[in-house]
Amino acid sequence: MDKPMNLQQIIEQLDLTVLTEPRDFSAIEATGGYTSDLLSCVMAGAKSGYLWMTLQAHMNIVAVAALLEVAAVVITENAQPDQATIDKANQQGVILLSTPCPNFEIDGRLWEMGVKKA
Amino acid sequence: MNLKEIIEIVDGTLLNPQVDTNIEIRGGIGADLMSDVLAASQPDAILMTGLTNPQVVRTAQMADIRAIVFVRGKQPQEQTLAIATQENIPLITSPCGMFEGCGRLHETGLPSFESNVPSD
Amino acid sequence: MCPPTKPQTEQEIYGRRGRTITDRDAHDISRVEELSYDLKVHEVMSTELRTASPDMPLSEVLEIMRIHRISGVPVVENDEMVGIVSLEDVVHALYKGNLDVPVSACMTREVVTIANYESVVKAIETFSLTRLGRLPVVDENNKLVGMITKGDITRGILIALQKDYQDEEVRRYRASHLFEDIISDRTTLVLRYNIKARDFNHGGNASSNIKRALMRLGADPQITRRCGIAVYEAEMNLIIHTNNGGILKLEVEPHRITMSTVDDGPGIPDITQALQPGYSTATEQVREMGFGAGMGLVNMKRCVDTMELESTVGKGTKLVMRILVPNETLTGHSHG
Numbered sequence: 001m002d003k004p005m006n007l008q009q010i011i012e013q014l015d016l017t018v019l020t021e022p023r024d025f026s027a028i029e030a031t032g033g034y035t036s037d038l039l040s041c042v043m044a045g046a047k048s049g050y051l052w053m054t055l056q057a058h059m060n061i062v063a064v065a066a067l068l069e070v071a072a073v074v075i076t077e078n079a080q081p082d083q084a085t086i087d088k089a090n091q092q093g094v095i096l097l098s099t100p101c102p103n104f105e106i107d108g109r110l111w112e113m114g115v116k117k118a
Numbered sequence: 119m120n121l122k123e124i125i126e127i128v129d130g131t132l133l134n135p136q137v138d139t140n141i142e143i144r145g146g147i148g149a150d151l152m153s154d155v156l157a158a159s160q161p162d163a164i165l166m167t168g169l170t171n172p173q174v175v176r177t178a179q180m181a182d183i184r185a186i187v188f189v190r191g192k193q194p195q196e197q198t199l200a201i202a203t204q205e206n207i208p209l210i211t212s213p214c215g216m217f218e219g220c221g222r223l224h225e226t227g228l229p230s231f232e233s234n235v236p237s238d
Numbered sequence: 239m240c241p242p243t244k245p246q247t248e249q250e251i252y253g254r255r256g257r258t259i260t261d262r263d264a265h266d267i268s269r270v271e272e273l274s275y276d277l278k279v280h281e282v283m284s285t286e287l288r289t290a291s292p293d294m295p296l297s298e299v300l301e302i303m304r305i306h307r308i309s310g311v312p313v314v315e316n317d318e319m320v321g322i323v324s325l326e327d328v329v330h331a332l333y334k335g336n337l338d339v340p341v342s343a344c345m346t347r348e349v350v351t352i353a354n355y356e357s358v359v360k361a362i363e364t365f366s367l368t369r370l371g372r373l374p375v376v377d378e379n380n381k382l383v384g385m386i387t388k389g390d391i392t393r394g395i396l397i398a399l400q401k402d403y404q405d406e407e408v409r410r411y412r413a414s415h416l417f418e419d420i421i422s423d424r425t426t427l428v429l430r431y432n433i434k435a436r437d438f439n440h441g442g443n444a445s446s447n448i449k450r451a452l453m454r455l456g457a458d459p460q461i462t463r464r465c466g467i468a469v470y471e472a473e474m475n476l477i478i479h480t481n482n483g484g485i486l487k488l489e490v491e492p493h494r495i496t497m498s499t500v501d502d503g504p505g506i507p508d509i510t511q512a513l514q515p516g517y518s519t520a521t522e523q524v525r526e527m528g529f530g531a532g533m534g535l536v537n538m539k540r541c542v543d544t545m546e547l548e549s550t551v552g553k554g555t556k557l558v559m560r561i562l563v564p565n566e567t568l569t570g571h572s573h574g
């Protein structure tokens with residue numbers, strides 16, 4: 001794989017909404033992607049530096065994302081996390097992004113942009 | 119896209135060869151939340167999922183999903199296989215993760231069949 | 239020395255088409271078996287008889303066989319069967335270079351026959367015992383009435399299977415015209431299912447049966463799908479959330495479909511909150527099964543035309559959902 005895409009490029013190209021506090025996204029690289037709505041699967045399969053795509057928007061995703069040190073969580077289908085979840089993400093340095101696209105679509109677009117599994 | 123093509127694209131293995139696999143798949147869905155599939159899918163899609171319980175098959179049946187791909191080489195529970203065979207729904211296991219499987223299928227032109235805007 | 243045992247063919251080991259026999263196959267096979275007992279020889283035999291007389295020269299018999307593409311001709315004298323001449327007999331005579339001899343000189347006199355009232359399975363047994371290719375069929379007075387071959391049997395069974403299929407079509411047709419055929423001021427078809435709490439393995443069975451029933455009744459596919467999704471979410475709610483399960487009921491009327499559930503607890507403390515997308519009281523275990531994302535009630539509401547939810551904590555919950563059937567499609571007017 002070529003040089004990994006950085007978050008800035010991904011956010012721009014896919015028109016993602018940033019839900020957490022802004023920061024220098026160009027300094028963060030996405031080394032791969034992992035899609036699952038099951039926390040146990042994500043724990044088992046997602047690696048540090050990956051983008052994690054999920055429809056889940058509840059509090060538990062923040063803890064899992066922080067633990068795995070994923071590059072960012074992309075919440076699909078405009079699922080809306082509540083303020084407590086966003087606050088907790090900011091506290092723990094987890095980036096939450098959002099898109100109206102469903103999992104299948106966003107996976108496809110990322111794949112075609114060159115974000116493959118590492 | 120014919121199901122047989124899809125099986126090849128995701129390096130899949132058909133788990134219930136008794137069922138009819140000569141079917142047209144019109145779109146793709148990647149999800150582990152069955153309510154999401156029930157809420158937002160369009161008929162005649164293929165579902166990629168990490169879930170292997172019988173609910174996946176029942177969900178597929180209710181939402182008129184034509185085939186199910188289990189990601190990361192997962193094998194379905196025995197009962198899942200039994201229900202799927204009875205309901206004539208092909209079950210496929212693929213070594214791909216959901217991200218890669220959806221990526222590969224999308225790349226060959228299979229559209230997303232999930233919409234956050236209700237279709238009906 | 240004994241000949242070596244013939245190895246079993248794949249077909250013998252695995253059944254038809256080299257695969258394991260499924261329940262469906264078993265059903266089909268047993269239906270064929272059943273039919274071979276039910277069907278009588280006279281129902282499948284061919285009655286267009288080509289016969290020879292004992293003094294007919296063999297060359298003429300060969301001509302009959304050639305024209306009608308048959309391989310055996312019964313020999314009849316004074317309305318009574320006296321023998322049968324087969325293609326094999328003719329070839330044998332040809333080998334001796336003499337086709338001018340009369341039929342009586344080379345026909346088989348000991349004729350194996352089968353009675354017209356016997357079941358087809360008897361004919362199959364006779365074929366396999368005698369290794370004959372055709373059997374003359376006689377009536378109770380031993381009078382020749384037809385001929386039967388293995389091909390006739392296959393054809394007969396196929397036709398009978400086809401009729402079975404048509405009968406299923408007729409059943410489906412009748413179900414879809416239920417509301418036309420039964421006259422009343424108000425006809426309602428009620429289906430009830432008892433749903434057990436925590437019975438995840440059977441979750442969806444009731445909904446599956448409901449969907450099938452609606453298809454048989456001839457409901458519009460869109461409506462069937464909406465009902466299926468709504469009722470499945472409701473069924474899963476009974477399994478996930480109730481103390482003791484509950485009752486799922488479907489009422490079908492020509493102009494509307496009503497789906498309802500009742501349970502005896504625990505009840506929903508705040509219905510407005512429960513209807514919020516994403517709100518869920520489900521455990522992480524239920525979430526890992528793909529449910530409890532707080533979409534169920536939202537989903538149901540979206541699928542149906544009206545939804546009423548009543549609940550009392552400690553008493554239980556009652557859910558009623560209705561889908562209106564436009565143009566009364568369930569009466570079969572637009573789907574007949």
